[in-house]
Amino acid sequence: MKRITYSILGIFTLMMIISSCSTQETGHLTGVIERPNWSGFNPYGMVYVPSGNAHIGQSDQDMFSTYTQRPKSISVQGFFMDDTEITNNEYRQFVYWVRDSIAHTIMGDFTEDEYGNEKIDWEYEIDYSSEDFDEMFYEGDMAFDGQRDFEVEDFIYRYQWLDWKAAAAGAKRNTLIQEEEEPIYPDTLCFIRDFSYSYNEPMTRNYFSHPAFDDYPVVGVNWKQAKAFCHWRTHLLNSLNIENEPNTENFRLPTEVEWEYAARGGHDLTPYPWGGYYPRNAKGCLLANFKPGRGNYPEDGGFYTVKADAYFPNDYGLYCMAGNVSEWTEDAFYENAYTYTHDMNSNYSYTAADDDPDVYKRKVIRGGSWKDIAYYLHTGTRHWEFQDTTKSYIGFRCAVTFLGRSIDDF
Numbered sequence: 384m385k386r387i388t389y390s391i392l393g394i395f396t397l398m399m400i401i402s403s404c405s406t407q408e409t410g411h412l413t414g415v416i417e418r419p420n421w422s423g424f425n426p427y428g429m430v431y432v433p434s435g436n437a438h439i440g441q442s443d444q445d446m447f448s449t450y451t452q453r454p455k456s457i458s459v460q461g462f463f464m465d466d467t468e469i470t471n472n473e474y475r476q477f478v479y480w481v482r483d484s485i486a487h488t489i490m491g492d493f494t495e496d497e498y499g500n501e502k503i504d505w506e507y508e509i510d511y512s513s514e515d516f517d518e519m520f521y522e523g524d525m526a527f528d529g530q531r532d533f534e535v536e537d538f539i540y541r542y543q544w545l546d547w548k549a550a551a552a553g554a555k556r557n558t559l560i561q562e563e564e565e566p567i568y569p570d571t572l573c574f575i576r577d578f579s580y581s582y583n584e585p586m587t588r589n590y591f592s593h594p595a596f597d598d599y600p601v602v603g604v605n606w607k608q609a610k611a612f613c614h615w616r617t618h619l620l621n622s623l624n625i626e627n628e629p630n631t632e633n634f635r636l637p638t639e640v641e642w643e644y645a646a647r648g649g650h651d652l653t654p655y656p657w658g659g660y661y662p663r664n665a666k667g668c669l670l671a672n673f674k675p676g677r678g679n680y681p682e683d684g685g686f687y688t689v690k691a692d693a694y695f696p697n698d699y700g701l702y703c704m705a706g707n708v709s710e711w712t713e714d715a716f717y718e719n720a721y722t723y724t725h726d727m728n729s730n731y732s733y734t735a736a737d738d739d740p741d742v743y744k745r746k747v748i749r750g751g752s753w754k755d756i757a758y759y760l761h762t763g764t765r766h767w768e769f770q771d772t773t774k775s776y777i778g779f780r781c782a783v784t785f786l787g788r789s790i791d792d793f
Contacts, residue, residue, distance in 0.1 A: 423790070424631045426620075426783060429463040430700040431790050437644040439729075440721070441763040442654040451718045452765045458727050459644045461789065464637060465780035467691035467702045468600035468710060469612070471591050474569065477612050480619070481538045481567055483509060486516055535568035542614045546734070561734075565611040570603035570773035574687075577775045586687060586775070598690045600708045600778040606746045606770035609636060609711045609779040616781060637782035639714040639747045639765070640729040646704040646750065646762040648697030654761045656697040656704040662757045670694060671706030672753045673760055680753070687775075688753050705760035708778035709748040709768075716745035716767035735770060744770045752776035 425431075440454035487493075487503045494504040511519075521532050546559045569591050570576075574583040590596050591603070604612075616634040637645070650658040657670055664670060669683035671694060680686050684693070685707075692702045714720070715733040724731050735743040745767040751759030754776050758764060768777060 419629050421629055421786075424463075424783075424786070426463050426631075428465055428467075429781075429783065430466045431785065432459075432462055432464055432641075432645045432699055433789065434461040434785075435459060435644070435649075437640070437647065438651055439640055439643050439763065442652050442761060443660075443763075446758055449718070452763050453721050455721050455729075456726060457640050457644070457729050459641060460728055461785040462637070462641060463783040463785060464641070464645050464699075464701060465782075466696065466700055468708055468778045468780050470598050470691050471601045472597040474601040474604070474612065475591075475597075477540075477615050478535075478538060478568060480615065481540050482519075482533065485519065485537070486511070489516065489518070536566060538566060538568050540565050540567045540611045540615060542611065542618075544614065548732075563607075563611065565607050567608050567611055569601060569608075570605075573603040573773045573775040583775075590687075598692070599688050600691050600703075602688070602708055602775050602778050603773045604778065605773045606636075606711050606768075612779075613781055632784045632786055634781045634783055636711055636713040636779060638728070638730045639712045639749065640724075641782060642710065642712050642749045643762055645699055645701055646697070648699045648701070648704075650698065654763070656701070656762060657695065658698070662760065671751075671760055672703070673706040673751055674754055674756050685753060704750055705762070706751055706755075707753055708750075708776055709752045709755070709759070709766070709774075710750050711777065711779040712747045712749055714747045715743070716747045716765070741769060746770045748777055 436456060436458050438454060439452075439457050441452045445452070483505075484503055486509045487505070487507065490507065490509075492504045492507040493501045495501055509516075519533055519537070521527070521534055525534075526532070541562070541564050544561050544563070546554070546561055550556075550559050571587050571591050574586040574590065577583075590599070591601070613634045613636060617631075620634075621630045646656045647653055648656055648658065654660055655662065655670070659670075662670055662673070662675070669675060672683050672685040672689045674680060675682045683706075688707055689703075691707070693707070694703060696702045697704055714731050715735070717731055720731040721729075733743060746769070748766050748768050749764075751757075751761075751764070759766060768774065
């Protein structure tokens with residue numbers, strides 16, 4: 384009996400030694416063993432664009448002889464990109480989140496995390512018919528026709544970001560943290576402001592608010608609002624990380640080169656995303672939503688914008704990379720930028736302050752829109768708009784850098 388007992392104790396001791404060896408120093412180089420799991424990231428509504436090389440620049444005659452899109456060979460790291468432009472209903476989720484966060488703040492609905500930071504407790508229900516929220520609505524002579532309308536000017540998103548270029552230059556940490564406050568409600572008046580002597584009031588009244596346009600691309604959003612949306616989207620995903628996996632890379636606007644590389648759909652030097660040289664197919668059908676001929680707007684099946692997944696996608700699975708709405712990119716616009724940018728993940732960025740000259744506030748837009756001629760639909764055509772400008776023909780989509788060599792590794 385004693386022998387059996389000693390045998391059991393011996394086996395138990397050996398198991399303890401083996402177990403301890405897996406968690407303690409063994410004298411061998413093993414790396415840190417207890418690391419978080421990472422099984423890859425496949426974001427909803429996005430498609431994977433693999434790493435590759437692109438010959439960016441004008442694929443056809445430079446009609447205006449601008450020389451702003453000179454040919455250059457660029458290597459691009461793999462990334463994810465939204466398969467469609469951000470829609471009204473997707474952007475409305477952002478607007479409602481900001482609206483509800485204001486309401487929870489008014490009611491003091493907060494919880495405290497393990498580090499003592501206060502966070503909104505989203506479990507509490509909100510009744511906007513309550514008098515507690517009267518301050519969120521127009522009142523007195525600001526109210527229209529007895530309607531209870533939100534003061535959307537107060538829907539402000541506040542966030543922080545890190546200036547990594549300043550960090551690389553040796554700046555102190557407290558100077559790297561940048562704070563932004565951005566009103567995020569779309570400018571619905573852009574349809575009237577963009578076109579003089581043109582009846583566009585129905586679009587102003589309905590485009591962002593009516594369910595008929597839920598799946599249409601959001602417009603009236605400036606570059607800074609698009610950046611705020613990207614930050615919120617990252618925060619939303621990371622806040623719902625219940626499996627304690629490492630946070631993903633941030634959502635952001637695509638760089639100009641990423642956008643052009645993705646728009647080509649794997650076909651080098653092609654002027655249009657579908658790989659052809661003409662905006663019509665063999666049957667004469669138009670392949671994008673733009674301004675055909677001398678202005679027959681409805682000929683392509685749309686009048687203003689169309690649904691974000693209209694027409695066929697390119698070979699990467701991306702819809703409307705030509706036409707529908709032009710799209711903001713991360714890059715600042717500089718006529719001769721291609722001469723100076725690196726041939727690896729090219730990016731020419733500049734964070735313009737409010738008091739900077741207007742020329743510093745130019746941001747690259749790509750893809751052409753429903754009101755543009757076919758030239759602006761070319762994958763290599765560059766154009767720009769001021770970062771604080773809202774237009775009825777400019778929207779955006781998000782990108783995320785892929786972490787790893789290839790999606791096939793996971």
